[in-house]
Amino acid sequence: MQSNFKLPFSEFETKRLLLIKYSARFAHDSFLLYNDEEVMKWAGPDTHKSIDDTLLFIKSVTEASADGKIIFWAVQLKENNKVIGDISLQPDNKHKFASAGTFLSKEYWQKGIMTEAMQPVLWFAFNKLELNRIEAQIYLEHIASIKLYQKLGFKKEGILRQNFLINGTFKNSIMYSLLKKECKLINNWKELKSI
Numbered sequence: 231m232q233s234n235f236k237l238p239f240s241e242f243e244t245k246r247l248l249l250i251k252y253s254a255r256f257a258h259d260s261f262l263l264y265n266d267e268e269v270m271k272w273a274g275p276d277t278h279k280s281i282d283d284t285l286l287f288i289k290s291v292t293e294a295s296a297d298g299k300i301i302f303w304a305v306q307l308k309e310n311n312k313v314i315g316d317i318s319l320q321p322d323n324k325h326k327f328a329s330a331g332t333f334l335s336k337e338y339w340q341k342g343i344m345t346e347a348m349q350p351v352l353w354f355a356f357n358k359l360e361l362n363r364i365e366a367q368i369y370l371e372h373i374a375s376i377k378l379y380q381k382l383g384f385k386k387e388g389i390l391r392q393n394f395l396i397n398g399t400f401k402n403s404i405m406y407s408l409l410k411k412e413c414k415l416i417n418n419w420k421e422l423k424s425i
């Protein structure tokens with residue numbers, strides 16, 4: 231059942247990217263992302279086996295967004311209009327923090343795309359959602375994700391014991407977090423519209 235609680239949402243433009251509202255029209259690109267075993271190796275959700283899995287996923291994300299449980303951006307590459315990734319924030323409005331999630335098509339890894347995309351997202355989280363803390367739980371061996379959050383200024387807090395179930399095995403993860411007062415952003419983006 232949907233509540234009346236509505237989170238703010240803004241779309242953004244950076245040098246190479248648009249961060250826009252997710253929708254079923256991105257199902258094809260989104261399927262290519264979520265169907266890739268390498269992209270999904272360290273991730274929570276299961277790999278999508280068919281476009282129907284992706285459509286169901288988009289439906290659940292859309293409903294959760296309408297219900298104020300998640301904020302979800304499609305990351306679109308301006309040069310070819312492809313949706314190459316996504317970013318989510320799951321806010322806890324009582325305690326003023328959110329968990330961040332990032333997915334990027336492997337063709338675009340290590341080109342600074344997520345560092346670029348996360349700048350307006352962090353600004354939005356701290357200024358529009360008025361959060362105090364963003365956190366990311368990362369599997370211990372997931373170097374790419376650890377490096378990304380370190381680059382964004384997140385600090386390592388500690389180990390969470392066996393809180394990830396990966397391929398049937400419980401694994402430890404690391405908690406990283408960034409506080410509003412620590413956040414230093416590069417202003418390489420603009421807000422397009424606030425919805």
Ligand SMILES: CC(C)(COP(=O)(O)OP(=O)(O)OC[C@H]1O[C@@H](n2cnc3c(N)ncnc32)[C@H](O)[C@@H]1OP(=O)(O)O)[C@@H](O)C(=O)NCCC(=O)NCCS
Binds near residue numbers: 335342343
């Ligand atoms: C994690 C992920 C989003 C990183 O995105 P990205 O756009 O490649 O990251 P960036 O290019 O902005 O890199 C940020 C920093 O991390 C480093 N980095 C990224 N991937 C790396 C890797 N595989 N090995 C070592 N360093 C890496 C970059 O070199 C950069 O640091 P630097 O500028 O000091 O050199 C991407 O690898 C991904 O989508 N992985 C699969 C999905 C996933 O696991 N998501 C997280 C679920 S917890």
